[in-house]
Amino acid sequence: xxxxxxxxxxxxxxxxxxxxxxxxVFAQTYSPIEVIVVDDGSTDNTQEVLKKYEGxxxxxxxxxxxxxxxxxxxxxxxxxxFVIFVDADVIMEKEMLEKMTKTLAEHPEASYAYSxxxxxxxxxxxxxxxxxxxxxxxxxxxxSLARRADFPGFDNAIKRLQDWDVWxxxxxxxxxxxxxxxxxxxVGIHGTSRIGSAWLPKFVYxxxxxxxxxxPVSIKKYEAARAIIAEKHKLSP
Numbered sequence: 364x365x366x367x368x369x370x371x372x373x374x375x376x377x378x379x380x381x382x383x384x385x386x387x388v389f390a391q392t393y394s395p396i397e398v399i400v401v402d403d404g405s406t407d408n409t410q411e412v413l414k415k416y417e418g419x420x421x422x423x424x425x426x427x428x429x430x431x432x433x434x435x436x437x438x439x440x441x442x443x444x445f446v447i448f449v450d451a452d453v454i455m456e457k458e459m460l461e462k463m464t465k466t467l468a469e470h471p472e473a474s475y476a477y478s479x480x481x482x483x484x485x486x487x488x489x490x491x492x493x494x495x496x497x498x499x500x501x502x503x504x505x506x507s508l509a510r511r512a513d514f515p516g517f518d519n520a521i522k523r524l525q526d527w528d529v530w531x532x533x534x535x536x537x538x539x540x541x542x543x544x545x546x547x548x549x550v551g552i553h554g555t556s557r558i559g560s561a562w563l564p565k566f567v568y569x570x571x572x573x574x575x576x577x578x579p580v581s582i583k584k585y586e587a588a589r590a591i592i593a594e595k596h597k598l599s600p
Contacts, residue, residue: 364463368508369443373433377451378407380551385416387454387548392428393461395447397421399440403433405466431517431525438516447508452551459547463508467542474538477507478547492540498598500529503540506548515540523588530559531566 370388374381388398398420402409404427412424418429425433434448440598447480449455463476471484481491490502497503505526513533521528549560592598 366445366468367442367443368393368397368445368447368460368464369437370395371434371437371441371446371448372398372400372451373403373430373437373448374405374409374451374547375401375403375427375430375433376407376409376411378405379408380452381409382412382415382471384449384451384453384455385420387457388449390457391455391460392458393464395460396443397441399423399437401425401433402426403429409525417537422512429519430521430524432523433515435519435524439516441511444494444511445508446511446514448505450550453506453548454547454551456547460508462543462545466541467508467510470541472534472539475507475509475540476543477503477540478543478545480504480506480548480550481546482550483552486546488546489542489544491542494534494539497530497534498596499528503527503530504550505529506550509542518595523584524592527593528592531592531598532559535596590598 368559372381372384385398386498396505399480400420402413402420402422402424404425410424423440424438425436437448439445445467447463448462459478462476465475467474475488479487481487490496501524503526513536515532515536517525517529520531
């Protein structure tokens with residue numbers, strides 16, 4: 364394998380977790396050519412933490428614009444043939460990049476490789492790629508290894524379900540993913556500060572909230588975000 368990988372880490376208020384994230388990247392059995400950290404206007408001591416990695420990372424600091432603009436800024440800086448976006452509270456298994464790169468080398472028809480992961484106490488084992496199922500629900504995490512030539516970038520107007528949006532965009536361009544077996548990374552839970560989405564059990568979203576005079580704020584936000592994705596990609600209700 365000779366693929367060149369750019370690891371892009373958008374971060375906002377993650378001074379407490381980004382060291383563990385970076386250490387897991389540098390412990391990979393297959394090393395990336397660069398690690399780009401985009402600090403999206405953090406007000407904690409993120410910059411102080413990043414100084415420990417001076418010379419090992421490309422550090423970019425910008426005013427707070429949101430997760431997608433931060434990811435896109437990193438993408439602009441990237442030089443690799445492959446890119447992977449890693450949230451700042453993700454801890455990668457040592458063989459993650461090696462396994463993903465090997466899978467894409469063996470499957471040139473795939474534009475990106477994804478895996479199972481754990482989120483807090485919940486484990487998501489991964490689902491075999493299925494285009495029709497992807498139109499119904501998202502089962503692919505943002506932290507997936509993509510061929511840069513096939514990757515469209517993130518829509519800065521999308522504030523939630525950004526990963527689903529980008530995979531659907533790629534699907535519309537005829538691009539598909541491939542599952543790498545196993546749980547290859549862990550995602551921390553850091554409340555409202557993390558770049559990503561909170562997880563609730565599947566059944567919560569399936570409850571008949573339309574029959575209730577009240578629904579949780581998280582459900583309202585999810586329904587609103589899903590409606591935006593559905594309209595953009597012309598998905599069935």
